[in-house]
Amino acid sequence: MPMIRECVVTTVGPNGQPHLAPLGLIEEGAFWVIAPFRPSTTLTNLEAAPFATASFIDDVRIIAGCVCGKGDWPLESVPDWSAPRLSAALSHAELEVARNEADPRRPRFFCRVRKIVCHKPFLGFNRAQAAVVEAAILATRLGMLPREKIDTELAYLRIAVDKTAGAAEREAWELVTAKIEAYLQTQPK
Numbered sequence: 001m002p003m004i005r006e007c008v009v010t011t012v013g014p015n016g017q018p019h020l021a022p023l024g025l026i027e028e029g030a031f032w033v034i035a036p037f038r039p040s041t042t043l044t045n046l047e048a049a050p051f052a053t054a055s056f057i058d059d060v061r062i063i064a065g066c067v068c069g070k071g072d073w074p075l076e077s078v079p080d081w082s083a084p085r086l087s088a089a090l091s092h093a094e095l096e097v098a099r100n101e102a103d104p105r106r107p108r109f110f111c112r113v114r115k116i117v118c119h120k121p122f123l124g125f126n127r128a129q130a131a132v133v134e135a136a137i138l139a140t141r142l143g144m145l146p147r148e149k150i151d152t153e154l155a156y157l158r159i160a161v162d163k164t165a166g167a168a169e170r171e172a173w174e175l176v177t178a179k180i181e182a183y184l185q186t187q188p189k
């Protein structure tokens with residue numbers, strides 16, 4: 001399996017409006033591949049405007065927010081590049097689509113990395129941040145997963161949050177788990 005880097009990708013819509021989505025960038029040789037499931041705004045935008053900016057972050061409230069419907073996070077323009085980055089980015093990568101592979105379910109956009117720029121220090125791994133990222137992925141796949149798997153995974157992930165979270169991680173965890181719990185309430189036990 002290839003290496004995947006979880007980040008927040010900015011694409012640009014038809015009226016120049018930026019769109020943020022948490023996505024995994026798949027390493028394929030010299031390329032980073034963006035693989036959005038259909039339907040998605042990221043996909044529509046990349047088909048029309050073949051470039052993106054990946055923001056690498058440690059504030060997982062942004063990932064939690066994006067999967068819970070809050071997508072208007074502060075942005076900074078990138079010199080000589082049309083897709084802005086997150087203000088919170090520790091670093092960003094400017095990605096140009098070199099080619100794409102059509103697919104009825106999940107097309108793949110092979111991107112060349114034009115530039116990587118650092119903005120803030122990376123201060124080490126944190127297990128609660130990783131747990132929030134996992135829970136956010138769960139939150140985007142609820143309809144595809146059996147209830148038992150959701151319950152088991154959340155119980156395991158909660159251990160890392162209880163042991164290692166700071167205030168931002170706790171806030172992000174509460175947001176994502178509230179969404180998951182609201183969904184579970186609507187499902188038969």
Ligand SMILES: Cc1cc2nc3c(=O)[nH]c(=O)nc-3n(C[C@H](O)[C@H](O)[C@H](O)COP(=O)(O)O)c2cc1C
Pocket residue numbers: 006007020021022023024025035036037038039040041042043063067133136137140
């Ligand atoms: C950490 C993380 C990684 C994700 N990676 C992908 C991905 O590689 N492809 C995808 O289609 N959705 C992925 N998702 C789900 C998308 O963020 C979500 O479906 C989003 O709404 C994309 O659709 P949009 O472009 O219409 O906003 C990921 C979610 C999270 C939290």
